Amino acid sequence: MSFDADTRTFSGNPTGAGATTVRVTASDGSRTAYDDFVITAVDAPSLSTTLSSAVTNFDVRSSIVLSVGETVTAKAGGTITLTDLGGTGYQGESTTHTQTFSVTDTSRVTIVGSGANTKIIINPGFDLDLASNYSLAVSTGAFTGVTTGQDTQAFTTVNFSTVAPGAGFANAVQAQSMNTTTGALENALKWFDATGVGSPTGAQTTLDLASGDFAAVVKGVILTSGAQANTVLQGAGNMLLNNFGINDLLYVDNQDHTNTDPQASLNANVFAGGQGTVSQPLQLAVEGTDAVNGGAYFIDFVIASGITLPASVVTDQLLQNVISNNWSNTGMVIAA
Numbered sequence: 001m002s003f004d005a006d007t008r009t010f011s012g013n014p015t016g017a018g019a020t021t022v023r024v025t026a027s028d029g030s031r032t033a034y035d036d037f038v039i040t041a042v043d044a045p046s047l048s049t050t051l052s053s054a055v056t057n058f059d060v061r062s063s064i065v066l067s068v069g070e071t072v073t074a075k076a077g078g079t080i081t082l083t084d085l086g087g088t089g090y091q092g093e094s095t096t097h098t099q100t101f102s103v104t105d106t107s108r109v110t111i112v113g114s115g116a117n118t119k120i121i122i123n124p125g126f127d128l129d130l131a132s133n134y135s136l137a138v139s140t141g142a143f144t145g146v147t148t149g150q151d152t153q154a155f156t157t158v159n160f161s162t163v164a165p166g167a168g169f170a171n172a173v174q175a176q177s178m179n180t181t182t183g184a185l186e187n188a189l190k191w192f193d194a195t196g197v198g199s200p201t202g203a204q205t206t207l208d209l210a211s212g213d214f215a216a217v218v219k220g221v222i223l224t225s226g227a228q229a230n231t232v233l234q235g236a237g238n239m240l241l242n243n244f245g246i247n248d249l250l251y252v253d254n255q256d257h258t259n260t261d262p263q264a265s266l267n268a269n270v271f272a273g274g275q276g277t278v279s280q281p282l283q284l285a286v287e288g289t290d291a292v293n294g295g296a297y298f299i300d301f302v303i304a305s306g307i308t309l310p311a312s313v314v315t316d317q318l319l320q321n322v323i324s325n326n327w328s329n330t331g332m333v334i335a336a
Contacts, residue, residue, distance in 0.1 A: 014041035044150035045070050047120070047138055050185050055160040055176065059188040060128040062177035064136065066120040071146040072111060078103035078142025080122060083135045090130035090165060090253050091195065091219045091234060099125050103142045111143075112180075121180050130191075130217070130253060131164035165191040165217045169207045172214060189215040189247070198238030200288070200296045210243035210304070218297070220252040221289065233297045236290035240281060240300040246307055250284075250299065276303035 001012035001022075010022070018041060025034040047066045051058070064082075080103060084096035101108045110121045120143070128134060136158045141151035163175040172190035179186050194216040198205035207216070219234035233252070241250070276282040281300035288297045 010039070017041050017043045042148045042150065044153045045072055045143065045145040045148060046153045047143075047155045049136070049158060050178070050183055051136060051158050051160045053159045055185065057163040057173060057175050058128070058134075058160050059175035059177040060130055060162050062188065063180055064122040064124070065178045065180055065183040066122070066138070067183045068118045068120060068143065068145075068152070069116050070148065071114045071118050072120070072143035072152065073146065074103040074109060074111065075142055075144050075151065076102075076104055077139075079139045080109065080142070081135075081137045082124060082128070083137070084129055085133040085135060085159075087129075087132040087161065088164060089132060090193070090217065091255070093129065093131075093253070093255050095129075095255070096132070097126065097129055101125065103138075119180070119183055128162050130162055133159065133161045135159050163191050165193040165215070167193055168197070169194075169214075169216075172212075175215075189213050189249070191215045191217060191251075194218050194237065194239065194250075196235045196237050196290075198298075200236050200238045200298055202238070204238045204240055204298070204300070206240045206242055208242045209245060209248050213245065213247040215249050215251045216241060217251045217253055218299075220254045232287040232289060234289055236288040236296055238298045240302065242302045243304045244276075244301045245304040248304075276301055276307075278302055 001010055001020075003010050003024075014020075020039050020041070021036055022039055023034050023036045025032055027033075045068050047068050049064070049066050051064065079100055081098070081100040083098045086094065086096050103109050108123050108125060110123070111118065112121060113119050138152075138155040140154040142155075143152045144150070145152070163173055166173040169192050172192035174190050175188045176185045177188035178184070190212050192214065194207075195218055197207070216239075218237070221232060221234050241248070281302050284297070284299040284301075286297040286299070288295050
């Protein structure tokens with residue numbers, strides 16, 4: 001630390017946080033006077049996350065949580081980037097979807113808590129891709145500490161991978177999501193590839209979901225028939241999802257990336273009817289690409305006890321009344 005007598009200012013770079021007592025002494029040659037004061041150096045706030053390269057089964061629908069040691073505010077110009085680095089891809093998907101958004105976009109970034117319990121919750125604009133590698137980057141100074149007045153330090157880019165659905169129900173893969181209160185990783189859904197389960201021209205295959213929370217995944221693609229182009233399912237199948245609970249879902253992995261409204265396109269296929277009971281399952285009948293094996297997908301749902309279907313579903317089984325979320329260019333969800 002040095003003192004400039006002309007400007008009467010101190011300058012220097014602290015080596016760490018802490019308080020230093022400084023005594024300033026003035027003398028005219030015969031008499032002296034002094035004053036003591038304290039200079040306090042503070043650490044700029046830093047961001048951390050429980051995500052790491054060791055996470056290879058991240059749930060594609062999960063929020064991402066950052067922890068920070070003090071209350072912060074979002075700073076204009078700050079950005080968060082989720083870079084899709086590619087991977088094996090579900091059913092051979094090779095298209096990547098990188099997302100960059102402003103930290104001041106409150107539809108994507110929410111700051112909750114205060115002080116040492118402050119969390120920054122990132123809600124991606126659309127689902128991450130299945131079986132893909134990602135990096136998470138936050139620009140330096142993207143947030144400002146309320147107490148210290150300092151901008152956040154440089155964030156070390158974090159790599160992680162999303163869950164790859166297991167081959168069939170028996171090999172369902174446990175995914176992890178982030179708890180938005182604590183930022184901790186916790187078990188989420190068990191994901192499995194439901195492509196080709198059962199035969200439209202043969203016996204139906206029953207999968208009992210009572211033992212956990214499951215995501216049955218099928219691939220959505222574009223199929224052009226004459227002048228009409230609809231989103232359909234890859235292959236063909238005929239399955240019944242028994243004990244379909246409140247946390248279970250059928251996930252249509254949208255790989256129809258040229259379609260600006262995949263939900264409206266898939267809506268061209270309708271539920272055949274049913275009540276979601278054992279005697280009257282709710283059935284989704286969708287065109288499939290495998291004409292040799294029947295060219296259709298029949299997916300029946302027997303809803304777990306204690307769940308009441310909305311009236312719109314009971315009286316009108318159109319897909320738009322059952323689909324719960326539309327993730328513009330990655331996936332769509334059908335859930336109880």
